[in-house]
Structure formats: structure tokens, C-alpha cells
Amino acid sequence: MLRVTGTRLMVTRLSTVASVARTLQWQRVSVNVWTTRSECCVTRQWTRCYATAIRQQRRGSCGSRRPDLGLRSRWRSALAVGTAFGIFAYFALRRSHRAAESPDGATAGSRRDDLPDIRRKDIERHKDASTGVWMTYRDGVYDVTDFVAEHPGNKKILLAAGGAVDGFWDFYAIHHTPHVYRQLEELRIGNLHPEDAAQTPASNGSSSKAFSHEPRRAPVLQVHSARPFNAEPPSELLVDDFITPTTLFFVRNHLPVPAMVDSVTVDGVGVHRPVNMSVSEMKTRFEVITVTTAMQCAGNRRREMDDFRSVKGLQWGSAAIGNAEWTGVRLSDVLAYAGVREGDIEHVIFQGGDSDAEGTPYEASIPAAIALDPHRDVLLAFEMNGEPLAEDHGAPCRVIVPGFIGARQVKWLRRITASRAVSESHWQRADYKIVPDSFNWAHDDISEVMPIYEYPVQSAICEPANGSSLDADEDTVVVRGYSWSGGGRGILGVDVSVDEGVTWRAARLTQTPQGVGRQWAWTLFDVEAAIPSDRRGGRLDVMCRAVDTAHNSQPGDIAAIWNQRGLLHNACHRVTVHVPESH
């Protein structure tokens, strides 16, 4: 990899260098030159590029004539354009560096004067690993070859190989975040040639139709992605109620909300009696129960992990969690009715009604031992907090798997399949997995990595809010937050520190009685702590850490659990507040 930080030019593969050089008709430029990690060396190459272009313009050359790149003519050209180019290059580079460093919706994919123009026909030739994979976004050209294996959306990215991502991102609008723009610009190799830019196909409007079932949402939600909708409430509001109001419950949609269909089928290995039933049939055929359980997105607190070291994914704060009362029928009853027996199957697959641009539905699976165990309280739920499910939460019926990450609790449930293997979906096989730093994306197989199911022990401070200012009249600070552990493990205690972890105080816990091993609901905690006098007029760090009933505690720092998808961030939580001088 050749990285030239001075110009923010990043070229990821030698083959790319060669291809760019070919594109620009630099056949005589030795690729060896490019491997030198010297900024001025590369700058010289770009100088040549401009020089050649200017020479061609003077000659009225259409570019089909190969420029003379012999040593003497190179120097003559460089001298001829030297001064003018220096001034021009300085301002051009400065402008494009700014765009490259912190691209936003306006600057991502905009032209950069420090990069070459590349013709569409050359981009179209780069469609697979043998040629390298290139694609465009607006006026930008990107080499994503090495990124494909690491792409959180897996092979989907190849749909845009050799072409434009713009239309795909109308649908997968989860990409329109500063975070993705930044990653994208790191892969930048050039500009789409101005003559080809006009031909980039516009959106055909199909994404608007796909998103025609989106419901109205509470304005209080902080939106991370509008399409598909992903949002969380302000964390201070989370601790006001033990049961999170539905309108404040975080929403994690991978795909557009589908049209409502009231039918769930059961099929697959060992199914002697295929089932196709509506919610009202479920209610009459099976016992209806209510389970109080927290649900947490596997990406909750990702933003903190990203602050430590960059990760890939939506920048969730600490409120991608909620605690609700879910009413429905036991999955174990439904599977028994269909004739499925333990021993026949290894996994149960859930298919949602939401599907991607190619019509592939969202899918996830859970181990059969969990699905068939009535004590695990896995539900086909049709009510949340005493009301029929809201559209954003899977109406009319969704799966609830207490103690598991949210991604396995499939919304808009259409189909349940008893199976010997896990779901084939990319969300099961390639995403929602944590790989070690040693994982080699080019050679190791992500589908061999264990999927995440249960959540580890977690706690977070919701009040005071990070970055807020305490009241000057107060000598104490009231700290409130939530705690939870996956797998039915309850919370034994939560400790809070206001002196950088030197001393800790036990917080008061608010819990609901649930059976041992079935403690699905969260625990709220609060404590009032004296503000250390030496903090007046400065900042105060407030920390919390929880211990679950299996005596697991939260890791002290992020380094040990950092992973590139930013999943399961449960390191000790810390907020920093300002303490004014007392009056």
C-alpha cells in the first residue's frame, strides 16, 4: 500500500497505480517509482500529469497521441509550467485536502483538483479482483478492491462494481453519513472525466416506492439514518420510566418498512404440520403470555468505540436500548404444534417482510436449543407495552428472543424455518460478528466466525448527560442510568465513581422480580455523590460499572474489546460534565 499523507493521496494497490497510469497514458512511467514512499516523488508524477495535459492542449492533441516522457522533455515541460502550476497546485490541493479530510454530504464525491480524471470506460473495466474493483460516487472514482471483504454489507457492494453507487445508495441511504463519506474518500483515486459525469444514471425513483410504508416518528428521536430509519432517544429520557414508552424506543431498521401482511408460515426440517396463521389465529390456538425484556442493538455505544479508534457502522450513542412488555405466544409451542422435535434440527430461521433492492428479505436465525426451550421465553409477539406492535417495531408480528442482540429478533415476521444450518443471510453469516485483530480479510472466512447471540454485561450513565453543566448551587450530583446483561443473567450491583475510579459507591437498583436465569428486564440505577471540591470550576468524570449474576464485570477500557464493526461495546462507561464555581 502506498500512502502519501502530505497530499492525502492514497493508492491502495500497485495494480491500481498501474491502471491509473495506463488510463493517463503514462506507459513509460515506471511503476517502481510509485513504490517509493516519498511525497515529492509522487508530486512529480502529478506534475507530469498536468504538464502532459497542458502540452496536449497546446498541440491541440485529442489525447490519442502518446506524450514524450523522456527525461529532457519532462524537465522542459516542468520548467515551462513550473511557476504557474505551483500557485495553482497549492490552492487546488488545499481546497481538495479540506474536502478529503472531513467530507460531508456536499463535498463527498466532489471534484478534487489533485487527482486525475478517469474515463467511464476505464472504470467499467474494473469489476473484479483480477482487475481491481472501482466505482464512482458523484464525481469521485474509488478503488474498493481491498475494502470488499471488509464491507459490512458484504458482497452487495459488488453490484456497483465498475459503475456508480449513487442509485444503490438512494435505497441503502444508511451510507449517507459523514462516517461513510470519510471511509469512501480514503479509497479515492480520481475524478470521473467531466464528459462522462453527465451520463451517470439518475435514480429511477424505485427507492421512493420502497420507502412508501414508513410511519410517522416522534420528533424527539435522534436520527442516524433516515432511510432506512435508524434512531435513538436522548439518553436522559431513557431513565424516566422502567418501561420505555414505545415512541421513545430506539429503531434499528436494516431495510424499508414493508407493507403489513398478517400471515406467518412454519416450514422446514421435521415439520409434520405446515402452519400458516394470522395473529388472531395465534391468539386462539396458543397460550398468550407477556414478558418484560430489554432489547439492545449490538451497535449500542459504537460512537465511543469509534472515538477510540475508527470503526465501521452507524454512530449509535448509548440509547440504542429499551425495556418493554412484549405480548405474544411461545415459539416453542408453535414449533411443537408444527411437529418439530429437539434433535431433528440445529437452528430456527426467521424471515422478515422487509427486503432489499434485489428482493432478498432480512433473515436471521437462533440455535434450536433456545427456540425450543419454553423457559427461554422466545415469543412471536404482536403487542408492545399493551398496544398492537407499531410499524417500526415489526407490526403485526415479530420475534422476541430475550437476552439476545436485537438483530436476531426479526421484525415483520413472515416465515419460520426449522433447519440444520444457520440462516444464509449476510446478517447471520457475514455481519454481527466480532473478528480478532489477527483476522485476515483477504484469506480468512467470515462465515466460519461464531455469530453473536447473547449480550455481555452492560451499564451506562444517562444522567447527567455527557458534556452537560452541573448546577452551581449543588454540592452533589445525582447519577442515573441503566444496566443489563444478556442470556437471562440479572444484575448484582452497579458501582459509580466520581474520582477517576479511585473509589466507588454502590448505586440503588430498580429491578422487577424475574426467575433465576430468566432476568430479561433491565435494571435502572441511581446514586447521589458529593462533588469533590477540587473539581469546582473544572470537569468531572463520572463512571459506572456493573456486575451480573454470573459475576461478569465490564472491561475497564475499550482497547481490549475494540473491534472494527464497533459491536458489543460494554467497557466501563464514563461521562464528563462541567462543574461551575459555587456561588
Ligand code: HEM
Ligand atoms: C463504495 C463504498 C462503500 C462503503 C464505504 C460502504 C460502507 C458501508 C458501511 C460503513 C456500512 C455499515 C452501516 C451500518 O451497519 O451501520 C455498510 C453497510 C451496507 N452497505 Fe455499504 N458501502 C459501500 C458501498 C455499498 C454498495 C455499492 C452497496 C449496494 C449496492 C452497499 C450496500 C450495503 C448494505 C446492504 C449494507 C448493510 C446495511 C444494514 O445491514 O443495515 N454498500 N456499507
